[in-house]
Amino acid sequence: MKNSMKFEFPARSENEKLARTVCAAFVLGLDPTIDEVDEIKTAVSEAVTNCIIHGYDGGGGMIEIEAETDGRDVTYIIRDSGCGIEDVKKAMEPLYTGKPDSERSGMGFSIMEAFMDELRVESSPGRGTVIAMRKRISEDDG
Amino acid sequence: METMLIAKQRMLVMRLRGEIDHHTAGGIRKQLERELKMSGAVNIALDFKEVTFMDSSGIGVIIGRYKTVRALGGSMVIYNASEQIRRLLDMSGIRRIAVICSTLSEGLNIINSGKAIR
Numbered sequence: 001m002k003n004s005m006k007f008e009f010p011a012r013s014e015n016e017k018l019a020r021t022v023c024a025a026f027v028l029g030l031d032p033t034i035d036e037v038d039e040i041k042t043a044v045s046e047a048v049t050n051c052i053i054h055g056y057d058g059g060g061g062m063i064e065i066e067a068e069t070d071g072r073d074v075t076y077i078i079r080d081s082g083c084g085i086e087d088v089k090k091a092m093e094p095l096y097t098g099k100p101d102s103e104r105s106g107m108g109f110s111i112m113e114a115f116m117d118e119l120r121v122e123s124s125p126g127r128g129t130v131i132a133m134r135k136r137i138s139e140d141d142g
Numbered sequence: 143m144e145t146m147l148i149a150k151q152r153m154l155v156m157r158l159r160g161e162i163d164h165h166t167a168g169g170i171r172k173q174l175e176r177e178l179k180m181s182g183a184v185n186i187a188l189d190f191k192e193v194t195f196m197d198s199s200g201i202g203v204i205i206g207r208y209k210t211v212r213a214l215g216g217s218m219v220i221y222n223a224s225e226q227i228r229r230l231l232d233m234s235g236i237r238r239i240a241v242i243c244s245t246l247s248e249g250l251n252i253i254n255s256g257k258a259i260r
Binding site for chain 2: 035039111
């Protein structure tokens with residue numbers, strides 16, 4: 001089954017729930033397990049929170065999410081036009097946080113990696129960040 | 143958020159509700175700190191039964207409150223967490239700093255036995 005969607009919203013914390021709920025609803029046609037839905041919601045929430053806190057530094061801007069399904073694969077592309085990441089490798093290290101004073105756990109990218117099958121991060125300082133995450137939804141054995 | 147104080151153990155029990163993300167974390171953090179201060183408790187138990195979602199912002203709140211109770215010489219108990227939340231707790235190493243269990247009485251027993259993590 002092929003399907004696609006695209007939506008954008010202001011980078012405000014109240015939209016984190018909107019983003020993860022829409023992304024989870026998008027995949028329901030593939031009959032995912034509850035765990036798979038939870039994993040997608042958590043990974044999307046991490047990506048969107050990063051855009052708000054780090055990309056725009058709480059200052060606002062727009063976040064765009066594109067998603068598509070191809071067979072049993074679902075891909076989410078989450079894009080901001082914020083400040084970008086200078087050192088992507090460092091940002092992806094477990095427990096690293098660019099905001100040590102804000103009670104951030106530094107687990108965002110580790111969670112995205114653990115809960116999705118593939119994670120790609122493209123970023124350049126001053127030009128924003130694009131996160132692409134793919135997950136294979138298990139075959140419906142019912 | 144419902145709270146209860148078990149005076150004998152100087153433990154504040156807080157029943158968290160709904161979704162814990164970056165949007166809700168700030169309010170939860172403030173309330174937990176306020177209740178801890180007002181109650182005079184040194185231990186904290188967080189009931190996750192009615193938490194339907196949590197991401198790494200919740201992990202940040204847990205680590206922050208662990209630091210508060212550790213400074214008071216107390217311990218932290220987390221119970222009733224769903225599979226999704228337990229997985230996050232395990233990934234983040236929270237098991238090393240808090241007692242993760244199924245019921246409050248289980249947590250109280252561990253605290254009383256002196257085996258709690260500080």
